[in-house]
Amino acid sequence: MAAGKVFQFKLVLLGEAAVGKSSLVLRFVKGQFQEFQESTIGAAFLTQSVCLDDVTVKFEIWDTAGQERYNSLAPMYYRGAQAAIVVYDITNADTLARAKAWVKELQRQASPNIVIALAGNKCDLASKRAVDDEEAAQYAEDNGLLFLETSAKGAINVNEIFIAIAKKLPKNTVETRPAKPVVQIDEPSSSKKKGCC
Amino acid sequence: MARVAPQPRYMRWAEVSGGAKLRTLNRGVYSALLVLADNAIITSRLGTALAQVDLDVPRSLPDEPLFRGLDAPAAREFLTRMLRAWVVLRFDVGYTQGINSIAAMLLWATWSEIGFPSSTKARAKIEDILFWTLVALLTFHLEGYFTQTMDRMKDDAALLAAIWASPGRALADPGALRHADVVLTCGKLHAAELDPLLVVPKWFLTLFTHVLPLELAAHVWDGIIEHGVLRLLESSLAIASLSLPELSQCEPSDAIAMASILHRPTPFTREAFDAAVVACALRPDALFEAEQALIGERARSHLD
Numbered sequence: 001m002a003a004g005k006v007f008q009f010k011l012v013l014l015g016e017a018a019v020g021k022s023s024l025v026l027r028f029v030k031g032q033f034q035e036f037q038e039s040t041i042g043a044a045f046l047t048q049s050v051c052l053d054d055v056t057v058k059f060e061i062w063d064t065a066g067q068e069r070y071n072s073l074a075p076m077y078y079r080g081a082q083a084a085i086v087v088y089d090i091t092n093a094d095t096l097a098r099a100k101a102w103v104k105e106l107q108r109q110a111s112p113n114i115v116i117a118l119a120g121n122k123c124d125l126a127s128k129r130a131v132d133d134e135e136a137a138q139y140a141e142d143n144g145l146l147f148l149e150t151s152a153k154g155a156i157n158v159n160e161i162f163i164a165i166a167k168k169l170p171k172n173t174v175e176t177r178p179a180k181p182v183v184q185i186d187e188p189s190s191s192k193k194k195g196c197c
Numbered sequence: 198m199a200r201v202a203p204q205p206r207y208m209r210w211a212e213v214s215g216g217a218k219l220r221t222l223n224r225g226v227y228s229a230l231l232v233l234a235d236n237a238i239i240t241s242r243l244g245t246a247l248a249q250v251d252l253d254v255p256r257s258l259p260d261e262p263l264f265r266g267l268d269a270p271a272a273r274e275f276l277t278r279m280l281r282a283w284v285v286l287r288f289d290v291g292y293t294q295g296i297n298s299i300a301a302m303l304l305w306a307t308w309s310e311i312g313f314p315s316s317t318k319a320r321a322k323i324e325d326i327l328f329w330t331l332v333a334l335l336t337f338h339l340e341g342y343f344t345q346t347m348d349r350m351k352d353d354a355a356l357l358a359a360i361w362a363s364p365g366r367a368l369a370d371p372g373a374l375r376h377a378d379v380v381l382t383c384g385k386l387h388a389a390e391l392d393p394l395l396v397v398p399k400w401f402l403t404l405f406t407h408v409l410p411l412e413l414a415a416h417v418w419d420g421i422i423e424h425g426v427l428r429l430l431e432s433s434l435a436i437a438s439l440s441l442p443e444l445s446q447c448e449p450s451d452a453i454a455m456a457s458i459l460h461r462p463t464p465f466t467r468e469a470f471d472a473a474v475v476a477c478a479l480r481p482d483a484l485f486e487a488e489q490a491l492i493g494e495r496a497r498s499h500l501d
Contacts, residue, residue, distance in 0.1 A: 017294065018252045036259035039294045041407060042398025045457045060453060065398070067249065067294045069345050076394060 004054040007171055011059045011162075012078045014106070015087035016098040017066035020121040023152035024087065025063045028162055033153050040065045043077050050159070050166045057166035059083075078106060083115045083165045088136075090120045090149060091128040096136065103143060115168045117146035117161050124151040206415065207307040207327065214422050215337050216330030227325050230282035243284055246292040250280040253294060257301040258406065264301070268313040275320070276301055279328050286332065293343040295402030299334065302406045303327045306415050334404075338426055342401060350401055352491060353430065354393040359487040360434065360479070361387040367483040373476035375438065382438040385445070391452040396459045400433050408436070408460065416467045420474060427479060435473035439465045 013021040022037050022044065029048045044063040049056050064070070064077050078084060086102045088095040099118060106116055118140045120131060133149055140147030146164050150157040211217040233239050240247060254277045258264055263272050279300050284292050307323060314320040341349030360367040364383035368376065399407050404421070405414045417436075421428045437444075440462045447454040 017249065018256075034259070036256040038256055038259055038407065039253055039297075041295050041298075041402050043395065044399075044460065045395075045453050065294060069291075069293055069347065070398070072346060073394065073398065076392065 004056065005171075006049075006056045006058055007169070008058045008060060009082040009166075009169055010062065010080055011083040011085065011165065012062040012064065012081040013085050013087060014064060014074065014078065014099075014102045015066055015119075016089070016092075016095040017068075019066065019087045019089040019092075019095050020150075020152050021066060021085075021087050022063050024085070024119065024121060024150060024158055024161075025061055027152040027155060027158045029061070031155075033155075039067075042070070042073065048162075050163050052163075052166060055171055057169065059162065059166075074105075075109060078110045078114075081110060081114060082169060083117070084110070085117045085119050085161065085165070086145075087119045087121050088131065089122050090131045090133070091122055091125050093130045096120075096131050100139070103145065107143075113170070115146070115165055116144075117148070117165050119161055120147075120149040122151060122153070123149040123156060124154040205307070205310050206419075207303065207310070207323070207330070210303070210306070210418070210422055211326050211330045211333075214330055214333040216326065216333035219333055220325060220329040223329065226286075227282055227328050230285045231278055233285045234281040239285060243288055243291075246284045246288075247281060249292055249294070250277065250284065250297070253297045254280065257297040258305060258411070261301075261305055261411065263305055263308050263313070268308070271313065271320075272304060272308070275304060275324060278324065279304075279331060282328055283331060283335070287335070290335070290343055291345070293347075293402065295398075296331075296335065296343060298403040298406045300327075300331050302404065302411065302414065302418070303330055305411055306418075309412075334422070338421065338429075339401075339404075347398075350397055351394065352488075353401065354397045355491050356484065356487050357393040357397065357430065357433065358387075359490070360430070361391075361393070367479050367487070368476070369478040369480045370476065373478070375473050375476035378441050379434060379438045379473070379476050382441045382444065383434070385441075385449070386437065386455060389447075389450055389452040389455055391455050395452070395456040397433075399460055400436075401429060405432070405436075408462065410464055413464065413467065413470070416470065427481070427484070428474075430484075431474055431477040431479055432470075434477040434479075435470055436462055438473050438477065439463075439469055 013025065015021050017039065022040050023033060025046055026032050026034065026037070029046050040063055042065055046061045046063065047058060048061065049058040062077050062081065064074065084106055086099045088099040103116060103118070106114060118136065120133065120136050137147050146161070146168065148157045148161045148164070150161055152158060234247070254273050257276060276297070280292065280297060283296065304327060307327065314323050335343060361383040364380045368379065370376065405417050409417065417432050421432060437459055440458050443458045443463055444455055
């Protein structure tokens with residue numbers, strides 16, 4: 001395998017409780033889905049890599065608690081993050097408002113060049129839709145965010161959103177390690193579109 | 198002499214935690230709280246917390262057979278009632294994720310010993326006992342951990358950081374069998390500059406139910422309920438020290454890898470835990486010194 005340089009980035013997930021942050025991570029890292037996902041207390045840490053044409057991007061993923069009273073811990077979680085996925089639930093309009101607040105906080109407080117993606121999760125529940133996708137897309141465009149509607153349950157656009165982030169992240173400003181065979185420490189994702197070469 | 202049957206764990210927890218006493222002092226209050234939880238004025242005031250309870254009940258200890266099998270619907274209703282009553286009783290504290298897992302653990306420990314109560318009468322009695330045990334735990338043992346600002350948890354994280362920095366000053370028994378392991382573990386965590394706040398929420402706010410197999414977590418609870426909140430810090434040191442072989446595999450500066458290990462330690466035996474927790478006994482006066490330093494630090498930060 002011709003593995004190029006390896007770039008490591010810290011990525012944080014933020015969003016209201018029960019919008020599917022941990023489920024997106026579980027789908028991306030292990031290719032699995034659980035109907036009832038235990039709520040994340042504090043934060044959880046996982047890693048997964050995606051291979052682009054000639055480089056490997058390794059994500060150190062910080063999955064965080066969504067309940068509002070955990071917010072005071074959030075700055076510790078997004079400090080130094082080069083990327084963020086802000087998640088809302090397309091069946092619950094309040095969660096988009098919360099997502100917008102997170103975006104504002106990240107733009108004010110996080111690293112200046114942070115790459116932010118907005119994920120409208122649970123897009124498999126189209127019949128219960130409460131957030132118009134065009135409205136969310138317009139908001140994302142106005143704020144310079146990547147945007148995809150995703151479904152951790154249906155494995156829709158999950159790898160894609162991580163790949164889109166991996167492509168957008170600068171590959172010249174972070175510490176790189178010399179080219180060597182990539183050791184895949186996590187089980188590869190088994191969802192439809194693989195994120196790795 | 199007639200043999201006395203061992204007391205079920207949930208009864209022991211109720212008595213030792215103070216829950217049984219609270220129950221005696223508050224006869225009939227639990228059912229009154231449940232009536233209040235359905236009152237329109239109450240639900241309009243506490244709606245956010247009650248809605249979060251409803252979201253979280255199906256995902257409380259979701260992998261346990263109790264919450265997956267035939268008893269699952271009844272078990273979830275049981276849990277929902279306990280949490281709704283808590284929200285009404287302690288509206289000043291409200292509902293914090295983690296409380297659901299602690300309540301679920303009380304039910305799990307009961308169920309694993311005596312099964313799910315089949316009759317309505319037996320169910321109502323056990324529910325009343327478990328509810329007041331929950332109140333006692335959250336009030337007498339864990340007061341301050343679940344508030345809006347979670348100050349007590351943050352203070353404990355700072356205390357742990359101080360212990361990791363100089364374990365020799367904090368540990369009570371340098372002659373304990375596993376003392377060297379504990380000191381080595383503290384040294385590793387301190388050298389990696391691991392912020393205890395990366396692990397303490399999962400440890401303390403779920404009382405280890407998201408961290409250890411539940412049978413082992415129940416054993417850790419026995420100690421915390423009996424010995425009080427100092428045992429919470431001692432237990433966390435013991436669990437970390439039992440992960441020393443795995444921690445030693447990490448790059449010395451890889452705090453995140455270490456935090457991941459501490460989130461899900463390789464399971465160990467009760468006996469190993471008991472030996473480790475002896476070595477982790479803390480000198481109360483050392484903690485007092487660390488607390489005074491914290492208070493001073495906070496006062497200075499207010500002045501700045």
